[in-house]
Amino acid sequence: MRDNSDMPRMPAAMARMAETLGLNLGAEYEARIVSRRQLDRAVERCGGCADPGGCDIWLDDHAGGAREAPSLCPNKALFDHMRDGW
């Protein structure tokens, strides 16, 4: 297992989305479920998200947690990947 000290800095929305989905990005990284490159690209997609307002609304509506990221999230496939652990 590697440590997560070299993880990229996460946008607040990405961190909040992971928390809502019950995902620990640091643990996923340490377990090599996601690579640094995948995280870097996810950070870029989140920073350029076309609907951050819709994200805020969805996150507020799912404050109690959710199994899947919304289809509006360009990182949904990566979040699904982490949830499924493959």
Ligand code: SF4
């Ligand atoms: S919906 Fe957009 S802002 Fe929200 S976590 Fe996904 S990429 Fe980031």
